[in-house]
Structure formats: structure tokens, C-alpha cells
Amino acid sequence: MSHEFDLIERIRGQVGRSSRVKVGIGDDAAVLDWSQHPECLVTVDMLMEGIDFTLDSATPEQIGRKALAVNLSDIAAMAGRPTACVVAVALPRRGGFELGQRLMAGLLPLAQEFDVALAGGDTNTWEGPLVLSITVLGEPTGRGPVLRSGARPGDWIFVTGPLGGSLSGHHLDFTPRIREAQALHAATTLHSLIDISDGLAADLGHILQESRVGALLEAEAIPIAPAATGMSRRDGQSPLRHALADGEDFELILTVSPQEGERLLAKPPQGVTLYWIGQVTETAGLSLKQPDGKLESLSDWGWKHGFRDQ
């Protein structure tokens, strides 16, 4: 953190300070008082102009907020509590100072909402597009981090909100499901947990792969966001397809035993919305059951990396 300019220097240790982590200020590395935390969660996400946002369709405040929110969603995906973050940015030389200030103006209220200390950063300028890379540190809660690998055959599968069409706006203002994950972790035994960044089919696919199981989803049970319907009207794809395939919903997918599933459906933790969408199967593969009983395979809907020559 050698090239901080006063944008981050100025606010570090003042705004966005955490009540749980003491941040030592003003040096090459931040010092976090970590004595309450035998384990540490760490996650990083990089957002790039033209890929994760455009400056035409999002305000700098929304972009700054989103850059932190996607990282908080990763901490939520392990039922963790975020504690501190560091922010690296590549800003365009022209207008970059104001842009940087506006990014921070969007990021800081979210940091404060979730009691996350801004522990430092690295601010750079260039002639290239805007890039933000945020690293968030956190601590596990309750019985420790919930992984992707614990799903068992028979588990009920839930999501925490309606899905699809997020890129028409919701990806810029979603609330990371930190509170929901902790409430669920406290209320039940979560077998597996993940956040939806690549899409329901793709991210459930991660759980299935790492748990070595399969799943059967009920088409009629998938909760469809109004934005998915709106997008469907424009592109002709079905709203259901949007709900299954669209990325950036940042809702949680969780699996629990059928007994716990029934209990949760009857009385979900306060503030948590749960939609049952299907069940984990012993047989590998991800299938969708249509209302008429027909099965469709979704196994190939996984996220693909973007290399041209691989």
C-alpha cells in the first residue's frame, strides 16, 4: 500500500471504522487487532469497467457500493461476519479524483451498515479503464464457516429471494445476505451454502460438484424476479430461463436435511425469506422437472471462463 493518495488516507480510520476491529492507521500495512478471531476469512473480487459495470449505466457511487457488496456476498456465502476491507483502484487520470471520491461515497455507507473497517488501499491512475479490487476479511460465526461441500442426498434446497434479470438494475443495489446467512446458521444446521453470482444453475452446480451429489429442481417452485419477466419481454427468453441462468442475483442457495427444511419453512428465522426449489439427489447431474413431469438437464449451464484460445 505504497501509493495511497489522500482519498483513502483521509477516510481510513475515520469513516467506515468497525466497532469490532481496531485498525492501526497511516502505514505500509494496516494493523488489525485480531485477538477475538481464531480464524480469518479472506475473499477478493475485482470489478472492471466494461465487464462488471459501465460508467454509462451506473453511477460511481453504485459501482463503489457494488465492488464492496459482491465481496460481502462471498463472506455471507460462508455464513461469516465481515470485519475489514482494503480497496485497490485504477482510476483514469482525467476526472479520476472526483470519480474516486464518488466510488468511496458509495462504498462507505455499505461498509458502515455492516460494520466493516476500511483498513487501507492502493490508489493508482492511468489512461486505462476503471478497475476496483476489494479484499474483505471476516470471521466465521456460530459453528464455523459453512462450505459448499456438505450437501447430502435428500437435502432440501432453498434460495433466499426471487431470481433473474439482475443485470437490469438489481446488481447495483442488492443487499448482501450477511444477516440472512447468520440468522440461518444460528437457526439450523446448514449442510451447504453459496451465493448466486454466476446464476442459480451454475452456482448450485458448484455445490453439487463439491458435494459429489446431484439435484432435481421443480420448475414451478423457482421464484422469478419481476426483472426476469421484464427482460423476457425484451429478449424472448422465458422468465424461468432468466431465473436459472442469470448471474449476479447475490441471493443464497442453501441445503438442509428434510426435517430441518420442514421446520424452516414452517418458521423461517426473522427477516429471512425462503423459497423451496428442489432436492439433492444421489445421482449426479442437475435436472429441472417441468409441471408436466418432463425432466430437462441443466448440467451444462455452468459458468465458463472467457478465454478465446482455450
Added chain:
Amino acid sequence: MSHEFDLIERIRGQVGRSSRVKVGIGDDAAVLDWSQHPECLVTVDMLMEGIDFTLDSATPEQIGRKALAVNLSDIAAMAGRPTACVVAVALPRRGGFELGQRLMAGLLPLAQEFDVALAGGDTNTWEGPLVLSITVLGEPTGRGPVLRSGARPGDWIFVTGPLGGSLSGHHLDFTPRIREAQALHAATTLHSLIDISDGLAADLGHILQESRVGALLEAEAIPIAPAATGMSRRDGQSPLRHALADGEDFELILTVSPQEGERLLAKPPQGVTLYWIGQVTETAGLSLKQPDGKLESLSDWGWKHGFRDQ
């Protein structure tokens, strides 16, 4: 860390594993067993193509190594011990997979050398230039982190190696002064410490500013790297000027009491080279004393951020 592709997935928890930090693998956030560490250091540095390196003049292995090394240097600047890192990259779509592998091939040996676990990352592709952002976590050693703010009038000022001309090659193969900082921290009471990323004058300036003191450097005592002399031949600036102003030497600047300074000069810790370069003064400002006794002010040699319209 939602978009890791197998480049980082594959090596996480296998190569670059630390003997001191247990890394939980395969999920949205890494889990670090932090129980031995009541305090945590965290630092981030972002390297951008065209600013911090060019693909014409450096190999991908050198760039990957440098991206980690500059962060390790920040941990050294606090006399800390690095423990884990996360790596976010924006790779060009064309050729990006091979480029990513080569970046990692350069980064990992350095991580292993300093026992730093690669705890995860975020790999992205786009049409833009190469960007790497690395966050390093560490732990303080000995009596805790050494800050920039502890320099006192009368302190002797040392650097750990010859300076200047680093951009002609040394910035790609320097060894972060992790071991030296720890050896010094164990051997003496360091009043202040920083690594030279922006240049001797600029980084010593940070110490002076945060300690509210000044300094007088002896021109003849500044150790000049051969690369500074070589660069001088090409650009006509004096080698001394290069040693004072050039960035990216990544040597340490330290200040200690005169008594400790004498003791260190007589018997430096094993493996540590020390050059006395001057003294801290009560009067603010940074001055250079020429052999003829004339004083030159270096106070304005600080690093400037690159915004066009500020």
C-alpha cells in the same frame, strides 16, 4: 472470489502453502487458521500494464513475482512476517490463460521462499490491459509493528542497500527485505521503518512528516547502485540524483538512536547490510549536505499522484 477459474483453484492449497497458516480450500472465501496471531497486518498493491511494467520489457514470470514482492516489501516495512495472499487479475482474453499460468509460475517460488500461502483469488478476462492486485496478510514480529511515526531528533538514518536506477531492471528481481527487517527488529529498537517504493527522498519524507521531524542527509554517504550510474550516463542526471529520487528500490529506511546506530554499524545483524546516510533533525524539512558543506533542500521531492485535473 466467485470467478476463480482453475488456474488459481488448481494451485490453491497445494503450492505456495504456508507452514504457519492453514488454508481452507475450495469456497467463496478462504479460511485461515489465525489462532497464533493476535494481530493481523494487511496490505494491497495493484500493478497495471503500462504503469508498473510493460509486457515488452518484462516476462510474465517477472511481473507475477514483482506483484507479490512489492506487497511483501510493505510487510517488511512494518517488520512483519507475511503469511497469506490473495491474487486478483484482469487478463487479456487472447493468450490470457497462458499469461496467467506464467504469472503464477513467477509468483509461487517467491511465495514459497517466504512461506506465504496462496489463499485464493479472482481471475477475470477482458479486452483491456493486464492488471494484478495482490493482498498480503501478515503478522507482526517481536515487539509489534514498526511504524513511520517514531523517528526522533538525533536518530541515525540507515538504508539497507545501494539506491537508484531500479527501473532499468532491479525492480523486477529485488528481494523484499523481510528477513532484514526481522533481524533488525530483533537486534535493536527501531524508531521508524519504511520501504523505498517512491524514492529515498519521498519515502524518508513520509517518515519525517508522520514523526514531525526533519532530516539532514550527507551526499557522500548515500550508497549509489551501479544501475544509477548506468542511467546517469544515458540521461545526464547525476547518479546521486537517481539514488535520491528513483522509485522501486525496495530497500528499507530505518532510524534508531545514535547509541544503537553506533552499535549496529559496528556489528550489523547477520545478513544485513547497513549504510548510514544522515541524521534526524528537530527542524522540519529534508536537506542534503554537499561535500563542500552547502545545503540543498529536498523537501519537495515527494511523490505526486497522477491526476490531470487536480
